[in-house]
Amino acid sequence: MTFRCCASLVAASLLLAGLAACSGSAQWRTTDITGVMPDLAFTLTSETGATVHADDFRGKVKVLFFGYTHCPDICPITLGHLAAALRTMGADAKQVRVLFVSVDPKRDTPALLEKYTDAFGPQFVGLTGTQEQLRELTKRYRVAYSYGPPDENGNYLVNHGSAIFVFDRQGHVRLLMNRSDPTKAIAHDLELLVNE
Amino acid sequence: MPVFRHLLFKSLLLAGVALMFVPAVAATDTVPFSVSHAWIRWLPGNLPLAGYATLENDTSEARILVAASSPAFKRIEFHRSMEMHGMKGMDHMMGGMSHMKHLKSVTVPAHGTFRFGPGAYHLMMWRSGDIEVGDHVPVTFRFSNGMTMTVEFAVRGPAG
Ligand SMILES: [Cu+2]
Numbered sequence: 001m002t003f004r005c006c007a008s009l010v011a012a013s014l015l016l017a018g019l020a021a022c023s024g025s026a027q028w029r030t031t032d033i034t035g036v037m038p039d040l041a042f043t044l045t046s047e048t049g050a051t052v053h054a055d056d057f058r059g060k061v062k063v064l065f066f067g068y069t070h071c072p073d074i075c076p077i078t079l080g081h082l083a084a085a086l087r088t089m090g091a092d093a094k095q096v097r098v099l100f101v102s103v104d105p106k107r108d109t110p111a112l113l114e115k116y117t118d119a120f121g122p123q124f125v126g127l128t129g130t131q132e133q134l135r136e137l138t139k140r141y142r143v144a145y146s147y148g149p150p151d152e153n154g155n156y157l158v159n160h161g162s163a164i165f166v167f168d169r170q171g172h173v174r175l176l177m178n179r180s181d182p183t184k185a186i187a188h189d190l191e192l193l194v195n196e
Numbered sequence: 197m198p199v200f201r202h203l204l205f206k207s208l209l210l211a212g213v214a215l216m217f218v219p220a221v222a223a224t225d226t227v228p229f230s231v232s233h234a235w236i237r238w239l240p241g242n243l244p245l246a247g248y249a250t251l252e253n254d255t256s257e258a259r260i261l262v263a264a265s266s267p268a269f270k271r272i273e274f275h276r277s278m279e280m281h282g283m284k285g286m287d288h289m290m291g292g293m294s295h296m297k298h299l300k301s302v303t304v305p306a307h308g309t310f311r312f313g314p315g316a317y318h319l320m321m322w323r324s325g326d327i328e329v330g331d332h333v334p335v336t337f338r339f340s341n342g343m344t345m346t347v348e349f350a351v352r353g354p355a356g
Contacts (some may be wrong), residue, residue, distance in 0.1 A: 007287065036292075067294075069239070069243055070243060070244060071294075071296070072237060072239060072243065072244050072245050072246035072316050072318070072320060072321075073237075073246045073275070073277045073296070073314065073315065074277050074294045074296075074315060076237055076239060076246075076354050076355070077219055077314050077315055077356075079355075080221075080354060080355030080356055081352070081355075083355055084355065106324070112240075112241055114242070114244075115240040115241050116239065116240055116241070118240075119239065119240050119353075119354040120354060120355065124331045140288050141209075141290060142290045143289060143291065144289055144293060148295075151298070153271070154320075155244075157292055157295065157296045157298075159280075159294065159295040160293065160295075161289065161290065161291055161292070161293055161296055162279060162294040163290045163291025163292070164291075164292050165290075176290065176291065178291060178292075179315075
């Protein structure tokens with residue numbers, strides 16, 4: 001089954017939009033960003049401490065989100081929301097990987113990231129990297145992060161982009177989601193990508 | 197069960213219900229000030245946790261919450277999660293930016309409600325011992341007028 005080309009209907013609007021796929025189609029319930037950003041590429045550190053590349057997730061639908069574990073509110077809300085969407089997808093959920101990229105490598109060790117992401121489900125993968133690797137990846141997808149000043153206990157807050165990016169099995173950028181999208185819409189769109 | 201939680205349970209029993217809902221004025225038919233929907237989002241390791249609760253003030257005076265404490269936490273702060281859009285000089289950014297703000301106090305308006313809720317105001321709780329999903333943890337709120345009240349928070353899983 002292919003949803004990618006509803007060609008005759010939207011050919012004209014496609015040309016106008018200048019986008020690669022059928023963005024004029026109403027099939028997506030989250031924001032279609034096909035072609036507007038580069039394919040998924042990164043070199044980061046995995047939960048086991050090993051070096052990982054985007055290619056290691058080839059064949060899976062990838063959901064990319066930036067955050068940090070000392071974020072007890074927004075990050076678990078977002079991951080919990082994605083987990084709720086995946087739970088409604090049955091076997092299709094096995095074809096999805098949620099890549100939680102910590103922009104706080106100083107506190108987020110691979111071991112802590114593993115524990116943190118495991119709390120949300122088997123599809124959740126914690127990644128982090130050097131400042132250079134993180135800067136490169138966040139720049140690539142036009143998100144930002146920054147650190148607040150440490151308090152008297154040495155704790156600091158981290159500001160991070162809240163966008164959720166979705167890449168298809170081949171690693172092409174496809175959708176922009178955010179945590180206020182209903183779980184039904186998220187599950188619907190991820191299912192379409194899994195079954196492309 | 198760790199000794200720590202056993203002690204918590206015991207102290208709650210000793211204190212009884214009186215400790216849990218201390219009315220701001222002498223007993224009337226309605227509770228003039230109450231706290232409900234109190235829960236904590238559990239996370240693994242020793243990470244700080246977020247706590248949520250709804251504070252209802254049926255008195256004619258605003259109540260200013262200035263501190264929260266608990267035997268299960270070494271420090272509890274008031275935080276607000278915020279989403280920034282269209283930041284100056286950042287028009288090229290995709291989506292918004294999440295950040296947290298540390299607050300010294302929060303105000304429950306007269307005849308009004310204040311809600312610590314997911315994605316907005318929350319208690320930022322730095323734990324001092326083991327806490328598990330299913331636990332009930334007492335938290336004492338202190339207000340600027342000297343009023344204190346202790347509320348039991350239910351510990352739920354990471355997804356709430
Ligand atoms: Cu916080």
